[in-house]
Every structure is written in C-alpha cells, then in structure tokens.
Amino acid sequence: MIWAAVLLGSAACYALKALGYVVPERVLDKPVVAQLVGMFPVALLAALLAVVTLADGMAVVVDARVAAVAAAAVALMLRAPFLVVVVVGAATAAVIRALGG
C-alpha cells in the first residue's frame, strides 16, 4: 500500500509539473493568461518566503528567522552577492540562538 501511494503520488506530481509544459501556446498568448502566468511565481514564492519565515507547523511564530530575513534584506540593499545574503541570514539566526534568543 505504501508503494502504491509512493508511485501514484509521484506520477500525479510529475503530471502536474508536465502540464505546465504542454498547455498550447495560443492559450498562453492570451493577454489575460499571459498576465497571470507572469504573476503566479511571484505570488507563490512571496507566500512561500513568508511561510518559511514565520510558520512553525500551523503556528505563526516570530523567532530568529525574522531577524535573519531582516538582516538578509539589509545585505540585499547593500548589493551583497547571493552567497553573502544567505550566509548573513544563517549567521544571524545562529548567533541569536547561541545567545539564547
């Protein structure tokens, strides 16, 4: 039964991924669809960013991650490269936790 769930679930997830690549181009060329498709990833990634920053299971908690994202935002404003932004985020959270925050 577990194998059935693993294989059927994987097939379903692949089918959903692939569906995005087989939608006819003329559908995507419609102005409304084109607008939506351009906005979907921003919407989903922004929500994902907020959730990985603030959610702990189904609870909303403000912890070291918030300070880490704030520090990462400052690094971005200072035009820091990607790797620096990520390290600043991780280090901020690690330091706050080491200090017992």
Place this chain on the structure above:
Amino acid sequence: MSGTANPDDTRRGVLIEAATIGLTTGAYGVSFGALSVTSGLSVWQTMALSALMFTGASQFALVSVLAGGGSAVAAVAGSALLGLRNLFYGLRMRQILQPSPALSVPAAQLTIDESTAMALAHYDRPEPRPALAFWSTGLSVFVLWNLGSLIGALGASSIGDPERWGLDAAVPAAFLALLWPQISSRRLLGVAVVSAVIGVALTPVLSPGLPVLCAALVPFFFLRRAS
C-alpha cells in the same frame, strides 16, 4: 526593487548560487529522509519519493498522511494538491526556457520552487542566464536532496538539526534574494505583499502547504484591462 539587487550575472556566479541552494535544500533532505523512515516507509520507498516525486512539500505531505494512519488515497491526494504549485511554475518556465519536447521531460521534473526562483532571478537582466540558472539549480538540488534523503533515511540524522546552523533561516534568506530582483513594478510588489500576508494569515487554519497554494489566487485581483 529591480536594480538595487546585484545577483552575480557571470556563469560562475550562477553556478555558485545553484550550489548554495543545493546545499541548504540538501540539509532539509536529511530531515525528510529521517521523518520518512520514522513514518514507516522503507529506505527504498523514501528514495523513490525523493527521486520520482522530487517536490519537498508534497513528499512531506505524503509521509505525514501515512504516518497519521491515513489511506493511500488521502496521501496521494495531499501530495498532488501541494504539487499543484509546480504547474503554475511550469507555465512560466516553459515560456522562458522554451525547451524542445525532449528537454521538456527532464525540465518538468526539475520544475520546483528553487529552480523557478533562480530562473526568474536571472531573467530580464543585462546578461540573462535563465536556462543556466534553472538547469544548474534543478540538478544541484536534485543531487543533494536525494543524497540528503539517503543520509537521513539511513539514520544519520544525528549529524545535526538544520536549525542549529541557522539553515532554517538560510532558506528564507535565499528566497528573499531570489525574489528581490523579480519585484520590478508596483504591481508585482503588491502581488508579493498580499501573497505573503495571505500565506501567513492562513497558516493557522489550513494544513501546511495549502496557505502557499492559496496565493495563486492573488494575481487574479491584480489583472489589468488589456492595454
């Protein structure tokens, strides 16, 4: 806003970003592998999920449903629902990458949060490299997510809790860095802010993963009449 961020547009810069994202994601692969075997899946079943399903939120959903005594049907439905967001990513990636039919097959499998975010962060730049960003990130995450899953499934999760090294904070920092250059207009800023608020507001009331999916409704409220 666009122009204030400075993603490294060189080939080497893109590859370093892809490797960094693979490493942080791989650390979560260890957590997934450990959770999967403690939920009653075998090492082979765990590895099949990481290689074949290869979309973290759906994988966590599937093993959580099974661990909670849910049916295979419920587990498949849960993982498919969370996998729906990759459909939205696929629509955009297909436009940007325009892969041949043969390349669409692996491109679809690698269409996840991280590869999409990277492709978009490196699109529309002085030196656009969306395809390099997409493929290098997809492959790097695929390899390290699977390696992490194997390590976790084999019981080596004692190498550490991702939180201890601040890795749980590295993930939002990375997504912020990738989202930043994409916010190129007031409208997209509005989409991002409303989506973030909705994701957090729905967190206490919906199962994990669904609040993010609900953000797919936000763009409908930001449509403009054809110009």
